[in-house]
Amino acid sequence: MIPFTQRVRAIALRSVKQAAMAGVLLASAVTAMAQADSPVGTWQTIDDHTGQPKALVQIAQDGNGSLNGKVIKGLGANDQPDRRCTACTDARKDQPILGMTIISEMKKDGDAWDHGQILDPENGKVYKCKMHLEEGGNKLVVRGYIGVSLLGRSQTWVRQQ
Known part of the structure; x- marks a missing residue:
C-alpha cells in the first residue's frame, strides 16, 4: 500500500500538470481569437x-x-x-x-x-x-x-x- 503522503503528492503533481496544460490551451485559444480579429x-x-x-x-x-x-x-x-x-x-x-x-x-x-x-x-x-x-x-x-x-x-x- 502507498503511504498517504505519496498519494497526496501524486495527486498534487497531476493537478499541477493539468493546470499547466489548461494554461497552454487557453493561451493558444486567446492567440487564435486575437488573430481572427486583427x-x-x-x-x-x-x-x-x-x-x-x-x-x-x-x-x-x-x-x-x-x-x-x-x-x-x-x-x-x-x-x-x-x-x-x-x-x-x-x-x-x-x-x-x-x-x-x-x-x-x-x-x-x-x-x-x-x-x-x-x-x-x-x-x-x-x-x-x-x-x-x-x-x-x-x-x-x-x-x-x-x-x-x-x-x-x-x-x-x-x-x-
Missing part, C-alpha cells in the same frame, strides 16, 4: 499575374493604434535582398525593398481597416488602402485604390504561422 502578424502576398507567392509582409500596430506593414522577405523571383524601389518617387526612391514599410496609417473602421496608404514597389505608386479579414482571420483582403474604392484592385494575402 491583421497583426505575418502575411504571404500573392503575385497578381502569376498567382505565385511574392513576399512576406509583417503587419504591426504602432503606439497610436495604427497598423503598418513592412516587407520582411521576398519569395520566389523576388527573393533578392538587394532589390530596390527604383520606381518610387518619394523618400523610398532607390531604397531596398526588404525592410521597406509599404503599408502605413491603417486605422480600425468597424470590422475593417481604412484611411491608410499602400505602396506598390513594382511601379512606385502609392494608393489609398483598405483591408478586411476573411476565413476566421486567415486571409486578408487588401484593396489599393485611387480616389474611390471602386477604382482599384484587391489582393488576398494568406496568414503565416
Whole structure:
C-alpha cells in the first residue's frame, strides 16, 4: 500500500500538470481569437499575374493604434535582398525593398481597416488602402485604390504561422 503522503503528492503533481496544460490551451485559444480579429502578424502576398507567392509582409500596430506593414522577405523571383524601389518617387526612391514599410496609417473602421496608404514597389505608386479579414482571420483582403474604392484592385494575402 502507498503511504498517504505519496498519494497526496501524486495527486498534487497531476493537478499541477493539468493546470499547466489548461494554461497552454487557453493561451493558444486567446492567440487564435486575437488573430481572427486583427491583421497583426505575418502575411504571404500573392503575385497578381502569376498567382505565385511574392513576399512576406509583417503587419504591426504602432503606439497610436495604427497598423503598418513592412516587407520582411521576398519569395520566389523576388527573393533578392538587394532589390530596390527604383520606381518610387518619394523618400523610398532607390531604397531596398526588404525592410521597406509599404503599408502605413491603417486605422480600425468597424470590422475593417481604412484611411491608410499602400505602396506598390513594382511601379512606385502609392494608393489609398483598405483591408478586411476573411476565413476566421486567415486571409486578408487588401484593396489599393485611387480616389474611390471602386477604382482599384484587391489582393488576398494568406496568414503565416
